[in-house]
Amino acid sequence: MSEIRSPLPGTFYRKPDPASAPFKDTGDTVAVGDVIGLVEVMKSFVEVKAEVAGTVARYLVENEQPIMAGDVLVELEG
Amino acid sequence: MGIRRLFVANRGEIAVRIVRAAKALGIETVQAFSDADKDMLAVQMADTAVRVGGPAAKHSYLNGARLVEAAGEAGCDAVHPGYGFLSENAAFAEAVEAAGLIFVGPGAETIRTMGDKAAAREAAISAGVPVVPGSKGRVEGIDAAIDTAGEIGYPVMIKAAAGGGGRGIRIAENADDLRRLMPSAQAEAQAAFGDGGFYLERLISQPRHVEVQILSDGKRAIHVFERECSLQRRRQKVWEEAPASCLDTATRDRLCASAVALAERVGYRGAGTLEYLYDDTTGEFFFIEMNTRIQVEHPITEMVTGIDLVQEMIKIAGGEPLSIAQEAVRLNGHSIEVRINAEDPANNFMPNPGTITALSVPEGEGLRFDGMIYEGYAIPPFYDSLLGKLIVHAATRGEALDRLAGALDGLRVEGVKTTAPLHRALAADPDIRQGDFHTQFLENWLTGRKLAAQ
Numbered sequence: 128m129s130e131i132r133s134p135l136p137g138t139f140y141r142k143p144d145p146a147s148a149p150f151k152d153t154g155d156t157v158a159v160g161d162v163i164g165l166v167e168v169m170k171s172f173v174e175v176k177a178e179v180a181g182t183v184a185r186y187l188v189e190n191e192q193p194i195m196a197g198d199v200l201v202e203l204e205g
Numbered sequence: 206m207g208i209r210r211l212f213v214a215n216r217g218e219i220a221v222r223i224v225r226a227a228k229a230l231g232i233e234t235v236q237a238f239s240d241a242d243k244d245m246l247a248v249q250m251a252d253t254a255v256r257v258g259g260p261a262a263k264h265s266y267l268n269g270a271r272l273v274e275a276a277g278e279a280g281c282d283a284v285h286p287g288y289g290f291l292s293e294n295a296a297f298a299e300a301v302e303a304a305g306l307i308f309v310g311p312g313a314e315t316i317r318t319m320g321d322k323a324a325a326r327e328a329a330i331s332a333g334v335p336v337v338p339g340s341k342g343r344v345e346g347i348d349a350a351i352d353t354a355g356e357i358g359y360p361v362m363i364k365a366a367a368g369g370g371g372r373g374i375r376i377a378e379n380a381d382d383l384r385r386l387m388p389s390a391q392a393e394a395q396a397a398f399g400d401g402g403f404y405l406e407r408l409i410s411q412p413r414h415v416e417v418q419i420l421s422d423g424k425r426a427i428h429v430f431e432r433e434c435s436l437q438r439r440r441q442k443v444w445e446e447a448p449a450s451c452l453d454t455a456t457r458d459r460l461c462a463s464a465v466a467l468a469e470r471v472g473y474r475g476a477g478t479l480e481y482l483y484d485d486t487t488g489e490f491f492f493i494e495m496n497t498r499i500q501v502e503h504p505i506t507e508m509v510t511g512i513d514l515v516q517e518m519i520k521i522a523g524g525e526p527l528s529i530a531q532e533a534v535r536l537n538g539h540s541i542e543v544r545i546n547a548e549d550p551a552n553n554f555m556p557n558p559g560t561i562t563a564l565s566v567p568e569g570e571g572l573r574f575d576g577m578i579y580e581g582y583a584i585p586p587f588y589d590s591l592l593g594k595l596i597v598h599a600a601t602r603g604e605a606l607d608r609l610a611g612a613l614d615g616l617r618v619e620g621v622k623t624t625a626p627l628h629r630a631l632a633a634d635p636d637i638r639q640g641d642f643h644t645q646f647l648e649n650w651l652t653g654r655k656l657a658a659q
Contacts, residue, residue: 137587
C-alpha cells in the first residue's frame, strides 16, 4: 500500500473541470506521472502527479474538499 | 441619512482598509469572515465580526444571500463590497437594496451598463470619449474592409465575429496585407466557428495602461487624476504609479476630462476607475472599460492628492453630496505601489501560502503599507495571494524610486516567499527608471531571467 500526498494546501478537485469525468477512480491503474487531481491554491491550479505506480484503492478526500499540505489524497495498492 | 453601521463583505487588506476608513468617520463596523478567516486582521480590528460560511468563496464571500442576511441580522444599514468577489455584481447590489440597506457603490443599473463591454463602449461614444477605433459591427467584402481600415488606421486586427479570447485574429499592417489575409481569415473562421463574418479593430501595439480615478455623487463628478499600471503579469497588475509619467499636461487634462464626462453621462455614484490604452507613439488614448468599485491601487492616488477615497465613497453612499471641488484637487509629487504577493518569483510565481514567522515593515516619511499580515498569521490558501501593498511618495519620480528601493530593503517578511525580489530588481532596472515600458514589458523582461528567492 502506498499513498499520494498533496504537496500544497488548498482545495482539492478530482476532475479537470466540473463537466468532465474524474482523473482516476477506484480500481484504475496509475502510472508514475499520471495526474490524480488538482489543488487550487490562491487561485492557481496545480496538478498532483503520482510518484509511484499502482491501482487506486480509494480516494481519502472528496471533490472540492479543503486540504492541508501533506494530507493523503489517494491510497494505492500494488 | 448617514451610515451608522457598516457591513464589510470582503476580506484581506481591503477589509482592513475599509474598517480603518469607517472608524475615522465614526461608523461602527461588522466584518464578514469565512471559516478560513477567523484570525484575519480585519476581524480583530472591526467592532464585531460575523461568520458567513465555509472557506470556499462560493460559500462565503460570493454567497450574496448569506451576506445580505448577515448584514441585516447584525443591524447594519450599509454594505461595502470592497473589490473582487461581489463588488461588480449588479444582482448583489440589488439584493442589498431590496433588503433596505445601502450598497456602497453605484446603482445596479450602472454596474450592469458599465460591466457590459458593448454597452460601456456605446456610453463612452455618446459621451464623446475616444474608444479603440473599429468597424461598426461586421464588415462585408474586401473593398468595404479596405475603406473601413483606411478610416480606422493601420495596423488593424481582423477579428472573427464568432471568435473570442484572441482566437481567429490576424494583423494587417497595410491594405496589401488586408487583401492577402482576408480570404484565408474568412475561410478559417467559417471552418472553426461556422461563421465567416469578421470585424476590424485598430491594433495598439505596445500600449500603456492608464486609468482615471473619479468620484461622483450621481450628479457631479470630479477626477482625482490618473494612474499608470502598465507593469502586468498575466494581466495582473504588479506595480502602479501616480501620476502617469508618459503623459504631458495637455494630454492629462483631456484624458481626465473625458473620464468626468463619461461618469456624469451614466449618472455615476461613488468611486470608480476608467481604464484606457495609451499609445505613446501618437499620444492617443482609448477608453476600454470601467471598474465600478474601489481598486487595489487606490492608495497611490490618495498619496498624490491627499484625498481619502474610501472615506469619500462611504460618505457619498450615505447620501452626502460630493464635497470636493475639481479646482481643489491638486497633484503633489509622485507615488508608486508594489504588490507584495505570497508567490515565489524564483519558481514561476508559484503561490506560497504559509505562516508569517517574522515581519518588519519600514516606516517613515513618504512610506505606507496597506496589509493583512502579522507575525504568527497563517495565510489561508483559498483566496488571492496579495499580502499587502508597499506604497511610497516623494517629490519626484526619481526620488520615489529611490525611496521604494530603500523601503524594499527594509521590508522583511519571513515564513513565506514573496514578490519583493521582483520589485527590488525592477526598481533598479534602467528602463523602469527611464519610465520606458508598456503592458507587454514585464513578461518579456521576466523571460530568461532568474530572480533569487527572498
